[in-house]
Amino acid sequence: MKTIKILLPIFIYILLVDLSYAQSKQNKKQSLIKPVVEPPIEVERTTPNNPDQYQLRLIMENDAFGGFSDRYYTNGSRLEFHMSAGESNPTRKVFSYWNDLFITPNEKTRYLQGFAVGQEFYTPTNIKKADVSYGDRPYSSRGYFTNSLTTFTEDTSITTELELGMIGPSVGGKSAQINFHNFIGSPTPQGWDTQIPDSYSVALKTDIRKFYHRFFGTQYNVNLGNIQTDVSFGLIFRFGNVDKTPGPGSSALQPGSPILHEDGKGYWYFYVNPGGTLQAYNATIQGQMGSDKAYKSQNRSSAFSNWDSFLNNPTPDVGEKELQYRMLSEDNGKNTLQRYILFNEFLVNGTTNPYNIGLNYLIFNNIFNGAEEIERTTRLFLLSNLSAQWDQIPTNARALAIYSIFRPEGGKLPPIVRYYSYEVLSQFILDPKQRETLLQLLREEAEYRDNKTYIADLKRAVGFIRAGFVSVSNAGFLFGLHYNYQTIDFQAAKGLPQQHQWVGFQLGKVF
Template sequence: MKSKFLLLVIFTKLALTSGILGQTKTTKKPTQIKPVMETPVEIERTAKETPDQYQVRLIMENDAFGGFSDRYYTNGSRLEFHMTAGESNPTRKVFSYWNDIFITPSETTKYLQGFAVAQEFYTPTNITKADVSYGDRPYSSRGYFSNSLTTATEDTSITTELELGMIGPSVGGKSAQMNFHNLINSPTPQGWDTQIPDSYSVALRTDIRKYYHRFFGTQYNLNLGNINTDVSFGLIFRFGNVDKTPGPGSSALQPGPPILHNEGNGYWYFYINPGGTLQAYNATIQGQMGTDKAYKSQNRSSAFSNWDSFLNNPTPDVGERELQYRALSEDNGRNTLQRYVLFNEFLVKGTNNPYNIGLNYLLFNNIFNGAEDIAFTTRVFLLKNLSDQWEQIPDNAKALAIYSIFRPEGGKLPPIVRYYSYEILSQFILDPKQRETLLALLREEVEDRENKTYIADLKRAVGFVRAGFVSVSNAGFMFGLHYNYQTIDFQSARGLPQQHQWIGFQLGKVF
């Protein structure tokens, strides 16, 4: 009996403990199901919160990458850092007023704040000349820092960027290009001392990309400021494994949006982007706004090209001779041989010019040919020719010849050297009175030019075609390779190339 009673007690305790009897199971039930009840709420809250995103992107462009000619827009580089911009972000608060004009925000809209540093270099057609050639693009370099906001949906991106920077020698274009050319064993650029001078820059840029189909979209770009004021429009055709995501921009000149990427959702595509730009102002071509320290070689007239008029000595052939001298002065960087033939025809033959080809070429090069850098083989030939006639050359001409052959690289021809070149040439082709008058005019011209910088006229309409490949991996690694073709953006002299090509690449990572 006792044993049965003991078994009953033990069974009762086990039942109570396990919840078979009593309320133990009922009181513990909420504790067990509570996590199950909260999980959907937590998932819903997490879905509404966009995780912070950070990314870096590097864009590099150079005409040397494709083996193209070194001219016009010759180099550009840009380093960017972007991060998610929350509602309290100052950049988002300011720029979103403008961006929201072109887009309808939603809960899935992304906002990315960006910072960038960049530089651009521009050169004329022939970089071996110390002077800018007739009707060519000026030397200029531009650097800036920028702050941007990108507003992006599944098929549209708006990127607005405010930049502060400067244009001129302080950007460092001369040393950067000279060092790079020495590294790759290319000709040393000679004319950077003629570049457009220092001035500060402020600009506002907006890039709009809209995709109507994953393989087709449009692009608009607006620049306002004292460096560039222009508007561009383009079509974008692409093919690949991509949805309507606008993807990253392709050029340092029009960088566009950063890497647009969702974790675990990579994409790749090939694209072609034809379009055009209408320019209102470009400081890398036209120089500073309102400056009076500029001249255009297209409009220049040297004292030597119209000396008959200055001397008030009209003759029947004055007009023809002025045209000949002007043609001799109009160096477009590609017509050296033709103009040297003119030089020999009108300033050597039929005159008292006693110099041989060695000294005459140096005079021609200093006065009419932009002080072009002389190749090593040509220097050897000129030295041999000068040595054969050394005793007959005046002392001032000897000193000029030695300096002209061995002058330092990468700098302007000193005005005094050009002045003495005129003097040595004119002493045998003009009588003393004419020569004295001409040299006085030349001295005034040299002094006036020394304080001025060459600029060019703007070409209003510019066409471009861009093509390339973009890949963004599931983990957020980005690689892009881009080809660029563009018609020239300035009014050029006849015979200069009317287009330019370069290649660029991008590397980036989303964190």
């Protein structure tokens, strides 16, 4: 929402500049003609097949629309305005050189200039955690403004757009998703403070759709930029009351052409669009180019995962211990119970740890479980356990327990709280010298991670299938309903979902 507030004035300004430019050219032409001479007829404006046209289109997508799991690409929205582009239109003069490489212009070729604002939000699998889980997708949000040209004939559309925007907290993904989730009664996302940091973006995108038969066509999409660089190809099968018109695009991720419509010629169709994408770069997964504020760890290990090596105190069972601690640290968002059993087995039973489940679970949650949000019923259960042992709990552990249960929603766990969690736990499993050394290592680790953002590995090949319904009435009203299925676009940890689904719709009107 914040992105739209920032980019909308730019959108309106550029639109007014283009309109005023076109008007001034028209006035100049008319001033050069003597009053006694009738003005020449502009074929482009009066030909019935090429009337002037203005249109609006809105695309909205969300995994909540279909009742699917809230993860990965979780929300996208895009608002567009398009208008006929005459020969003197600056955007047409620039972009038509590129578009005309893919089409042979004729007397029926039409041109539409477009402006759009949009935003996209991405989240990991488990939004209840303040940390991003091992091998999961980072939080990221992207906002942008575009200027485009669509060139189309009766069976082909080429849309090329120049995009300017940004990625990062300034886009407003945190507040937008928290407010939306509070409105619909969904869990509050906890990890937005870990999102990919601010960076400006620029991109050039081209979408080509060609129909060889009214029921069959192909789609190509190329993105070049410092946020995303990829190439997509797809087949389009459709059935309905439609000729070879390419029709409008369907997804906010690949919006394609706007509403292609002639007065009195409505159409409707169902479609299936399988395809794939090859990725070269994706900043919403990998972070900004050249950034020193990102880190990547294949097992999201903590100092506890190899503390024997750090302390230079090898033992015969060091390999077994490291394996146990690594399994504790490898949080994929879905294995909390299994890792808590490991924690209880190796760091509670058989040690001098005197605490019951109340404090031990909070320590486990802060150190090994990504500071996951505690449900209300669990919170009451933990409070009951803590109250039964309150007199035996040290002062620093009391403060840790109260903060951990009632900490503010929607923010990351402060490094000092994680540090105190290590301190409370380590005093019962290490001797004083080992403990002092370990806590110094933890201070350094906390400082390192607090200044960096976790990123993930890119998955080069991504498959998708889209299906839906499109209707454009005789009067130019657009309605579309779209289902999207996609394999994941990052290298996920074992056990994480390997696909994602969402539903979108689009509304529009030609004037």
